[in-house]
Amino acid sequence: xxxxxxxxxGLLIILLGLALLITAARPAFIAVAAYMAYGLVMALAWVRxxxxxxxLTEAAIGSGxxxxxxxxxxxxxxxxxxxxxxRLGLRPGIPRRAGAGRGLTLLVALACGxxxxxxxxxxxxxxxxxxxxxxxVQAALPITGLGNPVTGVLLVFRAIDTLLESVxxxxxxxxxxxxxxxxxxxxxxxxxxxxQHSGALVLLGQLLPPVGILMGxxxxxxxxxxxxxxxxxxxxxxxxxxxxxxxxxxxxxAVASRRLRLLITGGPLLFxxxxxxxxxxxxxxxxxxxxxxxxxxxxxEAALTLSIAAAxxxxxxxxxxxxxxxxxxxxxxxxxxxxRGHR
Amino acid sequence: xxPAATLFGLGAALIIGLGLFGVILHPEPLRKVLxxxxxxxxxxxxxxxVARRGGGRLEGVPFGDPVPQALIITGLVVAFAATVLAVxxxxxxxxxxxxxxxxxxxxxxxxxxxxxxxxxxxxxxxLSPGLPPDQARAPSPRAVGxxxxxxxxxxxxxxxxx
Numbered sequence: 001x002x003x004x005x006x007x008x009x010g011l012l013i014i015l016l017g018l019a020l021l022i023t024a025a026r027p028a029f030i031a032v033a034a035y036m037a038y039g040l041v042m043a044l045a046w047v048r049x050x051x052x053x054x055x056l057t058e059a060a061i062g063s064g065x066x067x068x069x070x071x072x073x074x075x076x077x078x079x080x081x082x083x084x085x086x087r088l089g090l091r092p093g094i095p096r097r098a099g100a101g102r103g104l105t106l107l108v109a110l111a112c113g114x115x116x117x118x119x120x121x122x123x124x125x126x127x128x129x130x131x132x133x134x135x136x137v138q139a140a141l142p143i144t145g146l147g148n149p150v151t152g153v154l155l156v157f158r159a160i161d162t163l164l165e166s167v168x169x170x171x172x173x174x175x176x177x178x179x180x181x182x183x184x185x186x187x188x189x190x191x192x193x194x195x196q197h198s199g200a201l202v203l204l205g206q207l208l209p210p211v212g213i214l215m216g217x218x219x220x221x222x223x224x225x226x227x228x229x230x231x232x233x234x235x236x237x238x239x240x241x242x243x244x245x246x247x248x249x250x251x252x253x254a255v256a257s258r259r260l261r262l263l264i265t266g267g268p269l270l271f272x273x274x275x276x277x278x279x280x281x282x283x284x285x286x287x288x289x290x291x292x293x294x295x296x297x298x299x300x301e302a303a304l305t306l307s308i309a310a311a312x313x314x315x316x317x318x319x320x321x322x323x324x325x326x327x328x329x330x331x332x333x334x335x336x337x338x339x340r341g342h343r
Numbered sequence: 344x345x346p347a348a349t350l351f352g353l354g355a356a357l358i359i360g361l362g363l364f365g366v367i368l369h370p371e372p373l374r375k376v377l378x379x380x381x382x383x384x385x386x387x388x389x390x391x392x393v394a395r396r397g398g399g400r401l402e403g404v405p406f407g408d409p410v411p412q413a414l415i416i417t418g419l420v421v422a423f424a425a426t427v428l429a430v431x432x433x434x435x436x437x438x439x440x441x442x443x444x445x446x447x448x449x450x451x452x453x454x455x456x457x458x459x460x461x462x463x464x465x466x467x468x469x470l471s472p473g474l475p476p477d478q479a480r481a482p483s484p485r486a487v488g489x490x491x492x493x494x495x496x497x498x499x500x501x502x503x504x505x
Contacts, residue, residue: 008347015358019362023362023378038381049351050394051412054419062380065423066426070377112360112361115360118356119389120353120356123349123355130397134408137409152409153410153412157410165421172428179431315423319431
């Protein structure tokens, strides 16, 4: 057994164990924590699959942001369920919904096992030699002035995918914001609101952002020639903003803020403008004039990085809300808080 | 010897099966969303295996096919956007279930910053526009009866409004 096979097997066993925990763990909190760990181990697996760009995205979005979002959602639903149970005089604790019966569970398990077996068979019988787009990309990459083929695919060869993806983020945000109740519309999202700011969180919120922002900008800048790019850099910036917001060092902007909306739509709009100007100055929609391709790509990436950062952070922050009694109250009298906690 | 790509491909097949199981059988909506992410992650790895097989080695350093890799990055971001929307819908649904209970208790806590009466119509009225106000405040039909109250809190019928 070679050392690399040993390492791959180890990674795979950890991944499968965590996947089992995500599916089977009873407390939702443990399942989400396992998912965050799963994302980080998966980032290592991506490196083993020679996909460093994907590894960076997986660690940042798949593990970090999704984990933060789900942790927040689990905490919210537990807090509200207990609060409502208390005020309605029902038994406290989280109600457990009835699961499926044993026969149905077995049937579904068999069906899912069948899907896995079918996919495994497909993996084992993939065509040899493997079909590849590498020669095409390598032949066309020098024209773009880029050194990183993944960035080349994202911003030149398949630019339409990336354009639509950046628009999807804006639409998702529109969808989330439109879930606000009428009186809350235009206000500030409150899900990042915490009762007492712990010293550790405030310290991290002051210490990490300078380093994190520098790293986010570096990831964006280096993306032209090495692993990195707008999505990885933007996620890093979003994470730093979320850290500052949840440490209470800055206020979440109101969703009616014009500056915020301009920041979020700026990247996709610039991308679209350059795309349409391709009809006048280049081969067609989303074409770049050859002499200008590198500066144009960098400009689009810069605008996209900021827009992605703002959109991702606001997506995690959730819809604007009115303060409710179930929210942690910024109560000036600590003993009242304690009473509520112990009741 | 099994190449690494095949090994991870087999793992991805198992992960997809586990995720699918969770999506179908988990009773909690948030857990379904989580399982769906697991399922998606397995699909991405399968894509990554195809990308690795299409790559090769350049000066000893392995590289993958950049086209599937770029699609995976796009997929990760879109999956995140969909997850956010799903989670927001789940939480809003829970809120809507509780709105009736909230209305009958409003003002009893004394800690809620009270919105001004004209600026804040009850959200329950927004959710059931076809009903007259007194019926809109009643518990939803599926939650009527003591059995519903003991089954789960969000569906519980609130004590009669004073």
